[in-house]
Amino acid sequence: MIRKANAIWTGSGRDGTGRLTTASGVLSDSPYGYRTRFENEPGTNPEELIAAAHAGCFAMALAFAMQGAGVTPQELRVEAAVDIEQEGQGFRITRSALTLRARVAGLDEGKFSELANGAKQNCPVSKVLNAEISLDAKLEG
Incomplete structure (x- = not known):
């Protein structure tokens, strides 16, 4: 593909x-x-597109992981915030911070955390990023 x-x-x-x-x-x-x-002028930029790719990839990877665990999420809300910092004469993406808010019936906190961290490590976009990847995951009622 x-x-x-x-x-x-x-x-x-x-x-x-x-x-x-x-x-x-x-x-x-x-x-x-x-x-x-x-300068935050309206329009897109490479970092915004990477953030969208990371959020979408992570959400889909987590949905597949949950499916494998026998649960179906009602909703996975994911934000990816990508940092770009000056490095020498150029710039570098240093971090992608994932924030997850999930509604999933029948899933305990321990299994939720295991699945979310696995998706963070294993989604293809996480694997390609040469940056720190953090995850703030909360299971909501």
């Missing part, structure tokens, strides 16, 4: 602009640039 996306960039690093397109069409010429990445 291969997934593809394309970027087109024109202009300099600070003043240029880019467009991102995914093979699925979910992103189609979506704009990004210096201001959307470092």
Whole structure:
């Protein structure tokens, strides 16, 4: 299985602009640039897309793990917060902080924690990130 996306960039690093397109069409010429990445201008940026990928990957990995344990979650709410920090002349993604709030009937805290930590370690996006990955997981009523 291969997934593809394309970027087109024109202009300099600070003043240029880019467009991102995914093979699925979910992103189609979506704009990004210096201001959307470092100044919170509306638009997307690579770190936001990595955060979305990590949150989605983790939620799906956890749902599969729960299925294997014989339970079905009513809801898994996941946020991934990706930190980017200056490193030398460039930047580096240093951390992805996952926050999980889950509603799952018939699952005790111990098994919940085991499954959530396993999903954190084993989702493909976690495996590809060269960054600290933390997890704040809470099982709600």
